[in-house]
Amino acid sequence: MKKVLSLLVVLALGFGIINSLNQNSSFPKFGEADVSDRVSDRYINKNVTEENEEVIFGEDGYETGSSNFVTSIVANYRSFDTLGEVTVLFISAFGVALLFSKDSKRVSLNFKPNFMLRVGSRALFGLIIMTGIYISVHGHLTPGGGFPGGTMIASSILLLYLSNDSFRTKIKGFKLLEGFMGSLYVLIGVAGIYVTGYFLENFLDTGVVGDLFSAGIIPIVYVIIGLKVGSEIASIIDNFLTEEVS
Amino acid sequence: MNPVLLIAIPLLFAFLSIMNKKFARPLLLVALLLDVYLVFTISKGLYSIGGFSQYGINLLVDQYSLIGLMVVNVVFFLTVVTNCKEVKRLSTVLLVALAGVNGLLLTNDLFNLFVFLEIVGISAYLITSGNKRPLATFNYLVQGTVGSGLYLLGLILLYSMTGTLNMALILPTIVDKAIPLSNLALPFMLMFIGLGVEAKLLPFNSWVKGVLQNANALTSVLIAGVFATTIALTFGRLLSTVFVLGSISNIVLVILAVTMLAGEVAAFASKRIREVLLFSAIAQSGLIILLFANGLVIPAIMLIIANIVSKYILFTITGKMVDGTKTDEIESLQGVFSKNKLVGFAFTVASLSVIGLPLFFGFIVKLNILTSLFSQYQLFLSALILVVSLIEGTYFVKLLIKLWYSVGEVKTFKVDALVKVVTLIFALGLIVFGVYTKPLTDSLMTVPEEMMEAIAERGNF
Numbered sequence: 189m190k191k192v193l194s195l196l197v198v199l200a201l202g203f204g205i206i207n208s209l210n211q212n213s214s215f216p217k218f219g220e221a222d223v224s225d226r227v228s229d230r231y232i233n234k235n236v237t238e239e240n241e242e243v244i245f246g247e248d249g250y251e252t253g254s255s256n257f258v259t260s261i262v263a264n265y266r267s268f269d270t271l272g273e274v275t276v277l278f279i280s281a282f283g284v285a286l287l288f289s290k291d292s293k294r295v296s297l298n299f300k301p302n303f304m305l306r307v308g309s310r311a312l313f314g315l316i317i318m319t320g321i322y323i324s325v326h327g328h329l330t331p332g333g334g335f336p337g338g339t340m341i342a343s344s345i346l347l348l349y350l351s352n353d354s355f356r357t358k359i360k361g362f363k364l365l366e367g368f369m370g371s372l373y374v375l376i377g378v379a380g381i382y383v384t385g386y387f388l389e390n391f392l393d394t395g396v397v398g399d400l401f402s403a404g405i406i407p408i409v410y411v412i413i414g415l416k417v418g419s420e421i422a423s424i425i426d427n428f429l430t431e432e433v434s
Numbered sequence: 435m436n437p438v439l440l441i442a443i444p445l446l447f448a449f450l451s452i453m454n455k456k457f458a459r460p461l462l463l464v465a466l467l468l469d470v471y472l473v474f475t476i477s478k479g480l481y482s483i484g485g486f487s488q489y490g491i492n493l494l495v496d497q498y499s500l501i502g503l504m505v506v507n508v509v510f511f512l513t514v515v516t517n518c519k520e521v522k523r524l525s526t527v528l529l530v531a532l533a534g535v536n537g538l539l540l541t542n543d544l545f546n547l548f549v550f551l552e553i554v555g556i557s558a559y560l561i562t563s564g565n566k567r568p569l570a571t572f573n574y575l576v577q578g579t580v581g582s583g584l585y586l587l588g589l590i591l592l593y594s595m596t597g598t599l600n601m602a603l604i605l606p607t608i609v610d611k612a613i614p615l616s617n618l619a620l621p622f623m624l625m626f627i628g629l630g631v632e633a634k635l636l637p638f639n640s641w642v643k644g645v646l647q648n649a650n651a652l653t654s655v656l657i658a659g660v661f662a663t664t665i666a667l668t669f670g671r672l673l674s675t676v677f678v679l680g681s682i683s684n685i686v687l688v689i690l691a692v693t694m695l696a697g698e699v700a701a702f703a704s705k706r707i708r709e710v711l712l713f714s715a716i717a718q719s720g721l722i723i724l725l726f727a728n729g730l731v732i733p734a735i736m737l738i739i740a741n742i743v744s745k746y747i748l749f750t751i752t753g754k755m756v757d758g759t760k761t762d763e764i765e766s767l768q769g770v771f772s773k774n775k776l777v778g779f780a781f782t783v784a785s786l787s788v789i790g791l792p793l794f795f796g797f798i799v800k801l802n803i804l805t806s807l808f809s810q811y812q813l814f815l816s817a818l819i820l821v822v823s824l825i826e827g828t829y830f831v832k833l834l835i836k837l838w839y840s841v842g843e844v845k846t847f848k849v850d851a852l853v854k855v856v857t858l859i860f861a862l863g864l865i866v867f868g869v870y871t872k873p874l875t876d877s878l879m880t881v882p883e884e885m886m887e888a889i890a891e892r893g894n895f
Contacts, residue, residue, distance in 0.1 A: 213617065
């Protein structure tokens, strides 16, 4: 009975939302939103602090200098939100460790990795971690960036976990890396206050759109995010794989 | 001083604190001290992050956020200092929570507000996990997550209609584009529900009982005092400067009135001291949001200040009492204050102030609320508040009589000197402000004007 009632409530709510949006004349249809009167227009044309007609690949002197405009929003225009999201992941990873660390014991994996798994995962480890680092480093040029790159780095660590039982003892370094990268992100933000007056301001030269060394602090921030996300997810994996609440 | 440091310093210390656990608690204390110092030195204005004026994220410091920051940071600091033993493992979580709380009070951006809501939410789940009631914490986690998800959905709809996330630009854009109020009902309702979960409004508050029923002094003061105040102030800013309730305002008023009434009735029926206090907290937050929804900003802020001070006293003393006597049944706590007179005095002052007896700060607040409501000809609400006060008075007086007059054997409990001093100072504060309110009312005078100033300027610098 309770389940039927819940289903009815959910259906009614869903119907209500869809119905009210269909009749809503101010709500633009999919793909028909007028971008010209929104903040997104200024973000795409890098128009917030200066006047541009269009961003041209290979030219220099734009306000963010990143050729991937999703990245320029995530790591520059709204970098403060990203710092917040990194904190959300940080506190979640810390919470997992906190809940497991109390009255728990470390358990060892209850299977022995065979030869194929050991050799195969070692071969794959290099490839995956390189892709992860590449994606983090090129976040300002191509799709991707610190969050997916960091997750890939963590997945290569997961492979090492599965194949090498003694690897787990070496994991302490992740905490240091995580804390160090987080502090660096905040310090770059604070440096902005003293260089130009604004927190998280892009105070380095933004360079030529499309170059690897361009876009000022964006690639630096994205590498920091990549390493931080990677070490956080790796430590979550560590906790879930090997700790047991008694 | 740039107010972003209020957020950046605790965050930096949180990241540093996981590298070596030994330094976590000293870092927390240093961060709290720095924040309390900063709060009293920052100056008013709009502060851009990244330098993108109204197109990026801004922090807004006006009289409203300044008062909120002062109250919340000071109480946060005192809560940590008076519960130093319980803090141990939670230091990093509290650092992040401090950053989140300051962020919620400062931000002038709807999505940024969501991010800080998440940060404060997750820290709150972790803080309540110390209660060793995993199911209650899990309930809180599920409801809180669904709530912030609904807030996010409402925010997306609002953005797709207005094209901006800047809180100072939403109202002007709605006017410019002539968006009809009926089209805005859905996003505002979703955002209202989302915040309503954290603000303990009925029917989204079933997590409160499980969480606060078993909480120690640290957890309950943080959840019912610090976080509740922050959420109420955030909610208040949205209700006064962003939301245009229009056609849904009647539904909202009914929800709030029912929250208040149901909270007081449940408190009246409770037999355990922590339950009485938690239901009373629910009723109070219903009343606070009700005042904001009616545009009564000044009485609402006064009530928030009175609320956080009395909640600090009541929950700290109750937490210590339950720790010492291992029970929270009112019947078995009879006469505890006859052996702890100073603590009993502070508790009594706080509860009499909540009821609204003359000579205490709560009286000035209630008087202010009622006169403002009468001047709006809100006779029904005024009557409701009077009835609710009557119920409140009855159960608090009943509780006080039980706790003071001993029958047979009396349980004892020990309280640190520091807790005694802080609760006594707060209690004296309630009496002083109950007699001499001029400095407070003077500093509140300009709040509504200043809140609208950023909107009139359209978020420009």
